[in-house]
Amino acid sequence: MLNEAQSWFDVLRREVKRSTGVVIETDRASFVASRLASVARDLGFPDSQHLCMALIGPRRAEVHAPIIDAMVVNETSFFRDKTPFETFCNTVLPAMLAARANVRALRIWCAACSTGQEAYSIAMTLDEEARALSGWRVEITGVDVSQTAIEAARAGAYNQFQVQRGLAVSQLLRYFRRSRDMWTISEHIRERVRFERMNLLDTTPRAGAFDVIFCRNLMLYLDAHGRRTLLERLSGALTPDGYLFLGATETALGSEDFQPCPNQPWLARPRSAGAQAQRPHLRVVGA
Ligand SMILES: C[S@@+](CC[C@H](N)C(=O)[O-])C[C@H]1O[C@@H](n2cnc3c(N)ncnc32)[C@H](O)[C@@H]1O
Numbered sequence: 001m002l003n004e005a006q007s008w009f010d011v012l013r014r015e016v017k018r019s020t021g022v023v024i025e026t027d028r029a030s031f032v033a034s035r036l037a038s039v040a041r042d043l044g045f046p047d048s049q050h051l052c053m054a055l056i057g058p059r060r061a062e063v064h065a066p067i068i069d070a071m072v073v074n075e076t077s078f079f080r081d082k083t084p085f086e087t088f089c090n091t092v093l094p095a096m097l098a099a100r101a102n103v104r105a106l107r108i109w110c111a112a113c114s115t116g117q118e119a120y121s122i123a124m125t126l127d128e129e130a131r132a133l134s135g136w137r138v139e140i141t142g143v144d145v146s147q148t149a150i151e152a153a154r155a156g157a158y159n160q161f162q163v164q165r166g167l168a169v170s171q172l173l174r175y176f177r178r179s180r181d182m183w184t185i186s187e188h189i190r191e192r193v194r195f196e197r198m199n200l201l202d203t204t205p206r207a208g209a210f211d212v213i214f215c216r217n218l219m220l221y222l223d224a225h226g227r228r229t230l231l232e233r234l235s236g237a238l239t240p241d242g243y244l245f246l247g248a249t250e251t252a253l254g255s256e257d258f259q260p261c262p263n264q265p266w267l268a269r270p271r272s273a274g275a276q277a278q279r280p281h282l283r284v285v286g287a
Helices: 002-020 029-042 048-056 060-071 083-099 117-128 147-155 160-164 169-175 224-237 271-277
Strands: 105-111 137-144 157-159 176-179 182-185 193-197 210-214 238-245 258-261 264-270
Touching: 002 029, 002 048, 002 060, 029 048, 029 060, 048 060, 060 147, 083 117, 083 210, 083 238, 083 264, 105 117, 117 137, 117 169, 117 193, 137 147, 147 193, 157 160, 160 182, 169 176, 210 224, 224 238, 224 258, 238 271, 258 271, 264 271
Parallel strands: 105 137, 105 210, 137 193, 210 238
Antiparallel strands: 157 182, 176 182, 238 264, 258 264
């Protein structure tokens, strides 16, 4: 009996790790079973154990996405932790506006965006800076491994509980319209953000595709190998003078690619950015 119980849980743990990098602790079997109970019911399985065993059977394609969606932690809120958004607005944005003045374009990646609150918080922050950004092309791209989360992000409709977490009343009235019990993000904010499904551990965008990356509160669910892989991929996607925002309890300390900022362990810059700053007179000869 114990072996049988272990085996469905092992199948599940292996699959979640393989598909997302997320590690499920070995003592979480009963938590996981209750979390998957409604998915099992919806798909016609007698219980979570049978549902998980279907990952290694002919119904794999049918059960895979619903299981992964149920197992990832989508916890998020608007302007989560506040300080990173203040730092983005007061420090990072002015620095990037100066650095990109010649091209007047800024590309921001919200990696592991969950149901969209973080990406829309960035878009609202930029809207407040509309004057400084007049004439600029700004792209915000949100990605997440969960299809359900991405669909919710695209819909941009939030309930009362969700909008109460992190939004000031003035922001709610300015950037949302209410219909029945839901608040929908206004069109001019929504059209600035593009969302797509992506597994960050097995896909890398074009090298240097983004000037600023938010990848907050994913790393804490990964093991050391997953964290290293993630930071390598983020490093590939970031411009050499860009900025990486991590979650409040996360840091790039120990990474070969990133250097955490002093007193802000959740903000990091490519190591090459430090090297460039120390070589201000370097010129490309014969280019
Ligand atoms: C706790 S939420 C963080 C949301 C948001 N960044 C924040 O800090 O509020 C973690 C998100 O990471 C996503 N995720 C987990 N593994 C992923 C992977 N390999 N690639 C992309 N997203 C992943 C989950 O689906 C979930 O939406």
